[in-house]
Amino acid sequence: MSKEIPYKIYLEESEMPAQWYNVRAHMKNKPAPILNPATLQPITVEELTPIFCEELAKQELDDTTPYIDIPEEIREFYKMYRPSPLVRAYCLEKSLGTPAKIYYKFEGNNTSGSHKLNSAIAQAYYAMKQGLKGVTTETGAGQWGTALSMACSYFGLDCQVYMVKVSYEQKPFRREVMRTYGAKITPSPSMETEIGRKINAEFPGTSGSLGCAISEAVEAATAQEGYRYVLGSVLSQVLLHQTIIGLETQTALKKYDIVPDMIIGCAGGGSNLGGLISPFAGEKLRGEADYQIIAVEPASCPSLTRGRYAYDFCDTGKVCPLAKMYTLGSGFIPSANHAGGLRYHGMSSIVSQLYDDGLIDAVSVEQTAVFEAAQQFARIEGILPAPESSHAIRVAIDEAMKCKETGEEKTIVFGLTGTGYFDMVAYQKFNDGQMTDYVPTDAELEESLAKLPKVD
């Protein structure tokens, strides 16, 4: 009756989606409009284009077009590393002794080591099409900067990356990968921008945050002619590009008549999660199917589970548009012992709205438990996972163990967003038994949330 399911479900190149899926088109409650920081009015394409590439600004504000064509040049690049495999974790299932069936969509099969290349290549393409000289950006753990460096070198664009200082120091090899692709890397906060100098003066010795680095990159883009700013997460355009993950997953599952019960993804800014779940959330929104969708975030930076749904700045320097999202406050800087990744204070406005409408659930997990899952997964399935991805692994294992107790044969799909080869400082801490869990107190969160902008 049912087909034998291989360890890896590969799709043909011809089965790769030709369009991205814009879930906003099917949401009854659209994400709230992003606001111009100067006027606090909904921002227009014209107001966005000094910062963003024109086509990307249009995608950012498009709440109505359900399917958007993927340009041929982008598809050609995608074909070098996509379609990515959907893997049946037979070995993990067996070692857990669970009746659950576990699948993971693996996005680590490219040099950048993560899903971020899916959007980097799209953003670089639109910048090239517009005739720009280059782009500026921030990077936290380094995956986005690497992905963008690869995309920019492919299309012949200059690439300037502001890298969160703690990662710059902890990940010298990540830095060198980016330089190999021709990017210029500056530790953030730097003394090169006005906002960087201000943050350094206010918080001497700060290890930096994504919010600071974003402000610096935006300033650098607007200060140079022929440059625009690009972002690797949070924005709706990024989530749109990442829907290639979910669309491929959907096609692969259908090929073998597999119906998932549960879809799990890690959530930093929400782009991989949003990209993975969009087609499934779309089915839910249209009343065609039902799935349990779980966003997993770190307990040290818990925007969905402990944040507030409110308008907030996307960056510390308050130069970017405001978005209504689950946020911890743009001044929130996660503790330095947090092992890179998923450090952002807010969550994609699409994911936030879906969560607020009860279409997705969220859980938070502590980092030692995450690394335990990472180690377990590495030893059984072979892949050394990124710490970010391991948040999803943790919950997938927990859910599979619940199935063991209840005897339910649930089908669990999770997003394995990348590999962890550049995260060995964090793994070292874990291996040495020196990793600790820091969970912010209510008072700390209150202090940060008290500074949210007042917008009605």
Ligand SMILES: *Cc1c(COP(=O)(O)O)cnc(C)c1O
């Ligand atoms: C950046 C990153 C994430 C988190 O970003 P999202 O926008 O939340 O997807 C997760 N996993 C990996 C490997 C990453 O590089």
